[in-house]
Amino acid sequence: MAVVLAISTSRIDRWAVGLSGLCLVHCLGTAILFALVATTGGLLGKPVIHEVGLAFAMLLGTIALGRGIVEHGYSMPSMVGAFGLGVMAGALSLPEGGMEPVYTVLGVSILALGHRLNHLAAE
DSSP, X not given: OHHHHHSOHHHHHHHHHHHHHHHHHHHHHHHHHHHHOHHHHHHHTOHHHHHHHHHHHHHHHHHHHHHHHHHHOOOHHHHXXXXXXXXXXXXXXXXXXXXXXXXXXXXXXHHHHHHHHHHHHHO
């Protein structure tokens, strides 16, 4: 825990935005790969990847956005980020294919916005 406290909130937010970008690339890439190569897309589209990704996003979001409230006193970035995480979690309950990728990308984008707002508030 001491290592986490030694890392600035701004740096964690940058990591979280980067993770959001990787998630976005993964979601879009998976959709493209599903269209191009069914076997490769099937590997990347496994539910465990989404579940682990969401767990990691929740961990980083809790640390960075929670610490942001303590450091700069604004809760709005955390509320935006929490809403994005909620949309992402809700997307896991949808059937694969269909609207699931749309809601995942929407949730990731909202979460990234929360981290960006947190980063701006810390400046």
